[in-house]
Amino acid sequence: MMNKQEDPIDEIDYLKVNEIEPSAPLIDHTAYQQASLYRINCIFCKEAIHNNVNYLPCKCRLPIHFECVKNWKHLEMLCPICELTWGNKKNKTYWNLVCFMLLLIVIVVVIVIFYYLFPNEKKH
Structure with a gap:
């Protein structure tokens, strides 16, 4: 069994370890970032x-x-940033609502035109 004095962990001076400032960062991403500025990668x-x-x-x-555009739309992928999807239920519901509103507008316009073309003749 090791003695408390022989334990190598006890020999570390934690204050000195915390005061050490590395001369260079441990992970340097600047070269990759600079190279990727000139290269455009497909998100798909x-x-x-x-x-x-x-x-x-x-x-x-x-x-x-x-x-990749056709594959992206076919697989109903979403944008990784704004999460907009193509062909999903939410977007279909929205477009169904828009089409329904347009249909109602067309029906009202047809009724108004029909009313003005064929006015009711009042009997006296």
Whole structure:
């Protein structure tokens, strides 16, 4: 059994360890960040985009390959930032409501036009 004096953990002076300032950061991401500024990666397949850059149809405008747009919409993926999805139930419900309101407007317009074209003849 080790003695308290022989324990190597006890030999560490914790105050001195905490006062040590490293000369360089342990993890340096600056080289990767600078390299990624000049490279545009597709949000869907994560590969570099060299030409035919498209952007997702949301406020985030994330880059996507021209070929990946169909796959993105087909798989009903969502934007990783604003979480807008394509073809999901929420968006379909919204568009169903919009179509219903447009249909009501058309019906009202047709009734008004019919009323003015064929006014009721009042009998005296």
